Amino acid sequence: GAGVSQSPRYKVAKRGQDVALRCDPISGHVSLFWYQQALGQGPEFLTYFQNEAQLDKSGLPSDRFFAERPEGSVSTLKIQRTQQEDSAVYLCASSLAGGPDTGELFFGEGSRLTVL
Amino acid sequence: AQRVTQPEKLLSVFKGAPVELKCNYSYSGSPELFWYVQYSRQRLQLLLRHISRESIKGFTADLNKGETSFHLKKPFAQEEDSAMYYCALSNFGNEKLTFGTGTRLTIIP
Numbered sequence: 398g399a400g401v402s403q404s405p406r407y408k409v410a411k412r413g414q415d416v417a418l419r420c421d422p423i424s425g426h427v428s429l430f431w432y433q434q435a436l437g438q439g440p441e442f443l444t445y446f447q448n449e450a451q452l453d454k455s456g457l458p459s460d461r462f463f464a465e466r467p468e469g470s471v472s473t474l475k476i477q478r479t480q481q482e483d484s485a486v487y488l489c490a491s492s493l494a495g496g497p498d499t500g501e502l503f504f505g506e507g508s509r510l511t512v513l
Numbered sequence: 514a515q516r517v518t519q520p521e522k523l524l525s526v527f528k529g530a531p532v533e534l535k536c537n538y539s540y541s542g543s544p545e546l547f548w549y550v551q552y553s554r555q556r557l558q559l560l561l562r563h564i565s566r567e568s569i570k571g572f573t574a575d576l577n578k579g580e581t582s583f584h585l586k587k588p589f590a591q592e593e594d595s596a597m598y599y600c601a602l603s604n605f606g607n608e609k610l611t612f613g614t615g616t617r618l619t620i621i622p
Contacts (some may be wrong), residue, residue, distance in 0.1 A: 453608060
């Protein structure tokens with residue numbers, strides 16, 4: 398496909414379960430970003446990769462959140478022991494190079510996580 | 514800390530009327546400002562960025578450093594402009610975007 402692809406599109410988890418969200422960036426895009434968007438809010442930065450290197454994880458809300466991009470392409474956001482406050486849409490974005498001031502970010506459709 | 518404020522959660526405008534979506538920011542350095550748009554059932558996409566100084570789909574936005582504002586304007590609203598609009602900020606050399614809470618624009622036919 399031509400765009401950023403995320404899966405699953407919808408995920409319902411019981412509190413305490415672990416979840417994994419996948420992002421397939423646009424082929425050849427070096428930079429990959431994860432954002433969290435709670436209901437009625439704007440997206441909030443979680444973490445950033447350049448190739449396989451995680452250069453900024455300052456937005457991860459707790460040590461239950463973990464992201465990886467081992468081969469510099471597909472990325473997985475993992476949330477351990479999910480809590481109700483983790484319910485949100487998780488957006489992935491990629492860009493050809495660098496951050497938003499150097500290259501346009503292309504967003505996926507998001508993964509909507511609901512924690513019961 | 515950088516912050517983006519969009520004071521209007523909802524805005525309704527008649528077709529053909531002018532549109533202005535407000536955005537104010539707080540940041541001590543030299544920010545780069547963006548407007549992102551999300552049409553119904555579509556993904557979030559870039560509408561325009563300050564540094565490009567372009568007019569996209571008839572929209573323009575001027576950075577006013579004195580008022581720390583980056584309002585989005587269009588002289589004549591069209592029905593296809595109905596969407597969710599987010600103002601966002603980054604600082605040069607930093608990959609992080611800070612978004613406002615968004616304004617839902619509805620164009621009344």
